[in-house]
Amino acid sequence: MVHNAVAAKLEGWQMAGKGLWGMASRRKRMSEEASQLARVLNLVDLTLLGVGSTLGLGVYVLAGQVANETAGPAVIVSFLLAAVSSFFAGLCYAEFAARVPKAGSAYVYAYVAVGEVAAFIIGWTLILEYAIGTASVTRGVSSYVDALAGNVISTFFNDTMPLHTQTLAEYPDFFSFAIIAVMTCLLAFGVKESSIVNNVMTFLNLATATIAVVTGAIYADPKNWSLAPHFNPTTSKTDAGGFLPYGIKGIVEGAGTCFFGFVGFDCIATTSEEAKNPRRNIPWAIVLSLTIITITYCSIAVVLTMLQPYYVLDLTKPFTVAFEGMGLYAIEWIVTVGAIFALTTSLLGTMIPLPRIMYAMAQDGLMFALFGRVNSFTKTPLIATAVAGGLSGVLALIFDLNQLIEMMSIGTLLAYTVVCMCVLILRYTDTRSRGSPPNEKSERITFGRSVAALVNWERADKPSKLTTGAAGVLVFAEILLTLALCVLLKMSGDELYNDPMPWLGPLLALLVPLVIVVVMLGQQPKTNVTHLSFSVPWLPYLPAISLFLNLYLMVNLKTETWVRFLVWMLVGTVVYFSYSLRHSTERLLEIEEKKRAAGNGVSAPPQLDELPMSALETRTHL
Numbered sequence: 001m002v003h004n005a006v007a008a009k010l011e012g013w014q015m016a017g018k019g020l021w022g023m024a025s026r027r028k029r030m031s032e033e034a035s036q037l038a039r040v041l042n043l044v045d046l047t048l049l050g051v052g053s054t055l056g057l058g059v060y061v062l063a064g065q066v067a068n069e070t071a072g073p074a075v076i077v078s079f080l081l082a083a084v085s086s087f088f089a090g091l092c093y094a095e096f097a098a099r100v101p102k103a104g105s106a107y108v109y110a111y112v113a114v115g116e117v118a119a120f121i122i123g124w125t126l127i128l129e130y131a132i133g134t135a136s137v138t139r140g141v142s143s144y145v146d147a148l149a150g151n152v153i154s155t156f157f158n159d160t161m162p163l164h165t166q167t168l169a170e171y172p173d174f175f176s177f178a179i180i181a182v183m184t185c186l187l188a189f190g191v192k193e194s195s196i197v198n199n200v201m202t203f204l205n206l207a208t209a210t211i212a213v214v215t216g217a218i219y220a221d222p223k224n225w226s227l228a229p230h231f232n233p234t235t236s237k238t239d240a241g242g243f244l245p246y247g248i249k250g251i252v253e254g255a256g257t258c259f260f261g262f263v264g265f266d267c268i269a270t271t272s273e274e275a276k277n278p279r280r281n282i283p284w285a286i287v288l289s290l291t292i293i294t295i296t297y298c299s300i301a302v303v304l305t306m307l308q309p310y311y312v313l314d315l316t317k318p319f320t321v322a323f324e325g326m327g328l329y330a331i332e333w334i335v336t337v338g339a340i341f342a343l344t345t346s347l348l349g350t351m352i353p354l355p356r357i358m359y360a361m362a363q364d365g366l367m368f369a370l371f372g373r374v375n376s377f378t379k380t381p382l383i384a385t386a387v388a389g390g391l392s393g394v395l396a397l398i399f400d401l402n403q404l405i406e407m408m409s410i411g412t413l414l415a416y417t418v419v420c421m422c423v424l425i426l427r428y429t430d431t432r433s434r435g436s437p438p439n440e441k442s443e444r445i446t447f448g449r450s451v452a453a454l455v456n457w458e459r460a461d462k463p464s465k466l467t468t469g470a471a472g473v474l475v476f477a478e479i480l481l482t483l484a485l486c487v488l489l490k491m492s493g494d495e496l497y498n499d500p501m502p503w504l505g506p507l508l509a510l511l512v513p514l515v516i517v518v519v520m521l522g523q524q525p526k527t528n529v530t531h532l533s534f535s536v537p538w539l540p541y542l543p544a545i546s547l548f549l550n551l552y553l554m555v556n557l558k559t560e561t562w563v564r565f566l567v568w569m570l571v572g573t574v575v576y577f578s579y580s581l582r583h584s585t586e587r588l589l590e591i592e593e594k595k596r597a598a599g600n601g602v603s604a605p606p607q608l609d610e611l612p613m614s615a616l617e618t619r620t621h622l
């Protein structure tokens with residue numbers, strides 16, 4: 001009796017486990033339907049789109065702020081570090097864009113490669129990421145408009161409604177709220193992402209940055225890189241002076257903020273259905289735009305820190321204030337107006353993808369169907385646009401720029417991490433073997449064979465079910481070890497720079513196994529990618545470094561940021577279990593197919609996701 005009860009319970013758990021696994025691993029199938037959108041964007045349009053939506057606060061706000069408060073003149077190194085981590089992530093996005101030429105960015109990639117739960121997590125994170133992106137860029141626009149208006153806006157709000165809290169902004173920025181409301185109305189009424197407007201604005205943006213760099217270079221004084229130690233009124237501390245006034249730690253911390261400046265290129269990946277030859281043009285547009293962005297940020301950083309001592313740089317409008325101080329009023333005016341244009345372009349780049357992601361998720365049944373409704377009059381997802389605007393508006397109202405920047409970075413970093421993991425998984429897994437039982441005798445997987453597979457003992461040259469399992473275990477181990485290493489590095493903090501000896505042992509105890517795991521992963525057979533127009537080089541080392549950088553930047557964010565993020569994820573969990581799980585289009589299709597198969601007494605038709613990735617196309621239209 002007891003025995004039976006236990007067996008029944010065990011079986012129950014097994015079923016539940018299978019159900020969970022089925023849900024987590026349910027992947028999006030693709031249909032061959034062509035997209036309804038016109039393919040009009042060429043390589044130049046796509047590159048300018050990437051540059052336009054990425055180049056923004058990094059140039060006009062962050063360079064000065066990071067130089068003043070966190071890194072000193074070494075802000076250029078922070079920018080380079082941020083560039084490297086964004087570049088690596090960019091390469092992973094590029095490979096995905098070559099594989100899945102579909103709108104929806106990381107959300108769709110995760111749905112195709114990993115499964116529904118991962119896709120939901122990413123989609124949900126992206127909603128926050130874009131809403132915060134919108135809010136923060138708007139805050140930037142608001143402070144530049146305020147500067148143009150002689151600070152009347154900020155003075156007014158500061159005097160009439162100061163918020164005396166630690167966790168929120170100094171005053172509720174109703175001006176930012178209004179900017180978002182106006183832009184939302186424009187977008188809702190179908191202001192199409194007109195590529196010509198974007199090209200012109202981006203051109204103005206680059207021209208302004210060039211004017212700032214050239215003028216700055218004329219007045220630059222290299223002495224500003226070797227100043228004596230100085231009391232910094234912003235941080236109220238005396239720093240070390242020179243190129244590295246805040247030490248290496250400052251560089252790393254600064255990189256976390258500079259990273260924000262590189263966010264936005266993924267907007268190229270959301271236009272896949274409007275691009276000409278997306279499999280070739282999207283990857284290259286990503287690489288090209290990141291190159292232009294890196295060059296611009298680095299030049300800006302050099303010029304700015306040579307123009308003025310880092311500790312006097314203004315925290316919100318460094319160029320405007322610097323040129324004003326030097327009496328270059330014409331240049332000051334050009335840069336301020338240019339900044340407003342540049343930030344507006346960047347704003348459009350954040351506001352446009354958000355409703356589209358909500359729309360894509362709604363089409364897949366993972367988000368409320370309401371968001372998938374296209375208004376017959378405006379021909380835009382009106383409700384999704386309005387909700388997106390409302391969410392961003394509220395965020396812009398109550399949080400200040402620094403809080404927003406941190407919160408956005410956490411979302412972006414998570415998306416990058418998942419895309420990078422997806423590349424690893426796709427490269428080492430035989431997608432066709434998933435879920436099918438091993439039928440041939442040689443495919444019988446014994447424990448011994450599984451362990452030996454970790455070093456690819458059988459010298460397989462193509463992924464099989466066996467090597468796929470081994471690669472999965474190794475990727476998982478790699479993620480855990482990388483995470484542990486990052487946490488330890490964070491814990492060691494300053495001490496590691498001052499007295500590294502006690503930390504060396506534990507660090508090596510994690511680093512060595514990590515390197516071994518990565519090398520073992522390198523032994524695994526990879527899928528053939530010769531048909532792809534772009535693939536990530538140096539596998540698995542490049543994604544491994546990318547994973548490390550992303551996780552490292554993530555653990556360095558503030559605790560409050562993590563708490564806010566976890567609250568958002570908790571809400572997401574509730575939404576997933578109470579809504580998405582039941583409405584998932586893929587799940588409903590699965591059930592339908594099973595029913596049909598049972599009715600006909602024939603086996604279910606071959607899963608579409610067993611087709612090679614190159615033959616796939618989504619069924620959603622965006």
Ligand SMILES: NC(=[NH2+])NCCC[C@H](N)C(=O)O
Nearest residue numbers: 054056057058133261263264
């Ligand atoms: N998708 C986003 N979160 N976009 C925000 C873009 C921020 C942009 N890199 C800037 O410096 O202004």
